[in-house]
Amino acid sequence: MTARRTRWQEAGNSGNYGKRFAELVSAGEDLDGEARLADTLLPRGARVLDAGAGMGRVTAALLRRGHDVVAIEPDEALVRQARETYPGLPIEGRDILDLGPDDGPFDLVVCVGNVMLYLAEGTEREALRAMRAVLGENGRILVGFHLQDRPPHAHAYTAAEFEADLTAAGLRVALRAGTYQLHPANEVYGVWVLDRAQDEAGRQPPARRP
Numbered sequence: 001m002t003a004r005r006t007r008w009q010e011a012g013n014s015g016n017y018g019k020r021f022a023e024l025v026s027a028g029e030d031l032d033g034e035a036r037l038a039d040t041l042l043p044r045g046a047r048v049l050d051a052g053a054g055m056g057r058v059t060a061a062l063l064r065r066g067h068d069v070v071a072i073e074p075d076e077a078l079v080r081q082a083r084e085t086y087p088g089l090p091i092e093g094r095d096i097l098d099l100g101p102d103d104g105p106f107d108l109v110v111c112v113g114n115v116m117l118y119l120a121e122g123t124e125r126e127a128l129r130a131m132r133a134v135l136g137e138n139g140r141i142l143v144g145f146h147l148q149d150r151p152p153h154a155h156a157y158t159a160a161e162f163e164a165d166l167t168a169a170g171l172r173v174a175l176r177a178g179t180y181q182l183h184p185a186n187e188v189y190g191v192w193v194l195d196r197a198q199d200e201a202g203r204q205p206p207a208r209r210p
Helices: 007-011 014-026 033-040 057-064 076-085 124-133 159-168
Strands: 047-051 068-072 106-111 135-146 171-177 189-196
Touching (some): 033 057, 033 106, 033 135, 057 068, 159 171, 159 189
Parallel strands (some): 047 068, 047 106, 106 135
Antiparallel strands (some): 171 189
């Protein structure tokens, strides 16, 4: 596991987060918005990586929809909470920065719930490259985070900064929206679907014939 301390670790947020979402799950609240969008991006029985899975709510929702899902989460307290809330959940105590090509391929990498805002300082491009490295041939990445009204201690990450970082990481924007229900893009919340900007040989992908 990476030795760099994340903003999440610096903030000491895991206890309140895990408790709050466990209570929402127990109360039967609808927490599947991200998973519903992810499901629409996938064929049946697709292979998915939930990167920064927290207490596993997105993983659990995608498993219920019949997908093959692996969850990674570096916060040990959240990993324990995930296993308690969803017994048998396939979650590993790993950091996004530890991913490598041998971990893939995945049809979709899900990185939602402000994960990008709590990475270790200055590792955003490295994290994006790590997620790109595990994509299958037509794989994509679903990312979402607050642009305004961010949680305490979260990185103030603008849409322009994020899009510059993803471009530098060899990705491109396939879709940008303002919610997981695909409302228009705005400056309050950002949802992106990303794919590779070029193929593994470093060439631009050939243009599709009409």
